Amino acid sequence: MYTKSKELFERACLSIPGGVNSPVRAFRSVGGTPLFIKRAQGPYLYDVDGNRYIDYIASWGPMILGHAWEPVVSAIREYAAWSTSYGAPTELEVEMAELIRSMAPNIDMVRMVSSGTEACMSAIRLARGYTGRNKIIKFEGHYHGHADAFLVKAGSGVATFNIQTVPGVTPGVSQDTLTAAYNDLEGVQRVAAAYPGEIAAIIVEPVAGNMGCILPQPGFLEGLRALCDKEGIVLIFDEVMTGFRLAPGGAQELLGIRADLLTYGKVIGGGMPVGAFGGRRDIMEKIAPLGNVYQAGTLSGNPIAMIAGYTLLKELKNNPAIYRQLEEKTLYLRDGLDKVLAAWGQPYTINQLGSMISVHFSEHPVTDFASASGASNEKFKIFFHSMLRRGVYLPPSAFESWFLNNALSYADLDETIRIAGESLKEI
Numbered sequence: 001m002y003t004k005s006k007e008l009f010e011r012a013c014l015s016i017p018g019g020v021n022s023p024v025r026a027f028r029s030v031g032g033t034p035l036f037i038k039r040a041q042g043p044y045l046y047d048v049d050g051n052r053y054i055d056y057i058a059s060w061g062p063m064i065l066g067h068a069w070e071p072v073v074s075a076i077r078e079y080a081a082w083s084t085s086y087g088a089p090t091e092l093e094v095e096m097a098e099l100i101r102s103m104a105p106n107i108d109m110v111r112m113v114s115s116g117t118e119a120c121m122s123a124i125r126l127a128r129g130y131t132g133r134n135k136i137i138k139f140e141g142h143y144h145g146h147a148d149a150f151l152v153k154a155g156s157g158v159a160t161f162n163i164q165t166v167p168g169v170t171p172g173v174s175q176d177t178l179t180a181a182y183n184d185l186e187g188v189q190r191v192a193a194a195y196p197g198e199i200a201a202i203i204v205e206p207v208a209g210n211m212g213c214i215l216p217q218p219g220f221l222e223g224l225r226a227l228c229d230k231e232g233i234v235l236i237f238d239e240v241m242t243g244f245r246l247a248p249g250g251a252q253e254l255l256g257i258r259a260d261l262l263t264y265g266k267v268i269g270g271g272m273p274v275g276a277f278g279g280r281r282d283i284m285e286k287i288a289p290l291g292n293v294y295q296a297g298t299l300s301g302n303p304i305a306m307i308a309g310y311t312l313l314k315e316l317k318n319n320p321a322i323y324r325q326l327e328e329k330t331l332y333l334r335d336g337l338d339k340v341l342a343a344w345g346q347p348y349t350i351n352q353l354g355s356m357i358s359v360h361f362s363e364h365p366v367t368d369f370a371s372a373s374g375a376s377n378e379k380f381k382i383f384f385h386s387m388l389r390r391g392v393y394l395p396p397s398a399f400e401s402w403f404l405n406n407a408l409s410y411a412d413l414d415e416t417i418r419i420a421g422e423s424l425k426e427i
């Protein structure tokens with residue numbers, strides 16, 4: 001069933017560390033060998049052995065309308081013929097910035113970069129430059145890319161592989177990253193009180209998605225906003241995952257809370273390598289060439305990346321029914337999974353918001369990193385492989401959210417629920 005994938009993985013391991021270009025893809029925490037993908041269409045992935053899967057990764061978010069969505073594919077074709085990069089400004093970059101401003105709240109100015117990591121790294125430098133302070137607060141199990149400052153108690157692959165300290169990150173850098181538990185406002189207030197006048201920024205995934213999907217408790221984000229206002233701290237919402245996914249204006253719009261700086265990635269590029277950071281004008285004006293906070297990129301605002309992202313975002317803006325449809329599908333999946341999990345009889349928790357959902361094999365509610373870590377990874381492993389064998393592709397880690405795409409039909413969801421029922425019997 002996986003002959004060609006296995007062969008390719010053996011070959012890959014000779015030339016690429018761990019056989020992959022991003023760690024979670026390697027299937028290490030669930031065991032087995034990763035699938036090599038040949039192509040994808042709509043909600044389906046096809047591997048090199050010709051197997052078909054219903055896809056709940058959606059490239060970790062970007063393929064919100066399904067794979068190979070025709071308008072994006074043809075826009076890329078058209079623009080590629082005019083050259084794939086100029087290293088000089090284009091009209092498209094202006095249109096992209098204006099489109100982002102028209103969709104996302106609280107963005108006076110925005111700069112394009114090439115990944116979510118770059119967006120978050122730049123936002124932190126900017127917050128430090130703006131405030132003249134050094135320390136930041138982040139949350140346990142939250143992931144903001146792989147820049148040095150964020151690799152302290154991080155989520156996603158760092159949590160999946162249980163890496164406590166990352167070699168190569170100097171103690172000098174780590175000591176400026178303070179951590180608190182997500183949803184523990186008093187904990188954050190204690191940390192802030194211990195370093196008065198030293199904290200430049202609080203960076204948070206407004207809806208956590210890198211330890212499964214975990215919702216903010218009522219009052220938590222409001223409390224962060226108030227704390228930042230009181231202490232002159234820059235509040236950064238990392239909307240790399242939630243931006244343009246939970247609503248046209250991301251978590252800010254859905255939850256009605258404003259941040260000072262925002263970071264984006266994933267959906268914003270329509271499947272191309274794109275990130276962005278933006279926010280309040282007085283802060284953004286500190287960026288070079290207006291200010292001295294240096295930040296640059298040879299391929300930033302690349303025309304092919306811009307036209308892919310622009311084409312997708314434009315559709316999301318013009319057709320907000322997409323968000324209602326996505327949510328209805330996700331609720332349908334949640335209810336279906338709830339039924340088969342209840343019939344199965346062992347403990348579980350389902351977390352869901354909009355088109356993000358995760359199943360935790362946990363007796364307790366999952367509200368932070370500690371409770372996410374308390375869930376059974378052994379059960380998840382068996383579930384993951386049973387689903388995969390039957391044609392459903394979940395993220396290969398219990399510490400990841402699943403993402404729905406709007407190409408999924410109700411027949412696909414019914415099939416997923418039926419397969420989940422069968423797979424649970426193997427646990």
Ligand SMILES: *Cc1c(COP(=O)(O)O)cnc(C)c1O
Pocket residue numbers: 115116117118120143144145146205209210238239240241265266275
């Ligand atoms: C994926 C992710 C990042 C990193 O983005 P890359 O494009 O992988 O560098 C940062 N923050 C959050 C919340 C993410 O989910």
